[in-house]
């Protein structure tokens with residue numbers, strides 16, 4: 001079943017996702033049982049703690065779900081808690097507007113859970129911060145589940161960005177089996193494959209369709225969002241989408257998408 005919504009901005013409304021998490025909290029808790037483990041801090045600074053609905057240990061455990069080969073490629077330096085923020089009225093897919101005033105929000109639940117900010121991006125210094133925003137108006141446990149999703153999504157951006165935005169230099173990723181991808185190639189192949197399927201998630205639906213031209217900046221941007229959502233689905237074992245069955249086995253219909261994700265996560269940077 002794939003009942004594509006008619007409102008192209010519906011994906012920016014977090015309300016249905018939070019409702020679904022609330023309805024399915026026990027099943028989600030089982031999927032995220034690794035949240036309870038604790039480990040070191042991996043050299044990532046945590047600021048804005050008072051706004052964070054994840055503990056430092058839960059942040060570390062979530063990032064620890066990524067394989068070591070991924071950690072070596074991330075440019076993440078800081079995770080920062082921020083007060084509630086919404087997609088503002090006037091937002092389009094090409095031009096995202098944000099507000100901290102709920103009366104200016106696209107909808108009362110058009111809540112932004114996370115955002116990756118570029119603090120510095122030169123050939124030698126790349127500094128990224130993941131902002132995680134307080135999710136207002138829900139049980140703290142539901143906010144926690146939503147932020148785990150957001151953190152996996154944003155951490156994936158911190159891995160994609162060095163690969164996609166490497167100036168004029170080649171960025172070569174060698175996947176298991178010695179398959180090599182240069183610069184945006186892996187994301188472009190992923191996008192072509194993902195486009196054969198319904199959007200992976202409620203949020204990803206806001207970024208469909210992809211342009212036909214693989215080199216179009218909108219193709220890269222839209223496919224990146226689908227990619228980050230697909231990695232979250234892969235790691236969590238669930239994701240909210242418009243097919244109630246596929247929510248619990250999100251990659252079941254797309255084995256090649258899963259292969260691109262595994263190649264990406266376990267890839268080693270060669271240049």
Ligand SMILES: [Zn+2]
Nearest residue numbers: 153157225228
């Ligand atoms: Zn994103």
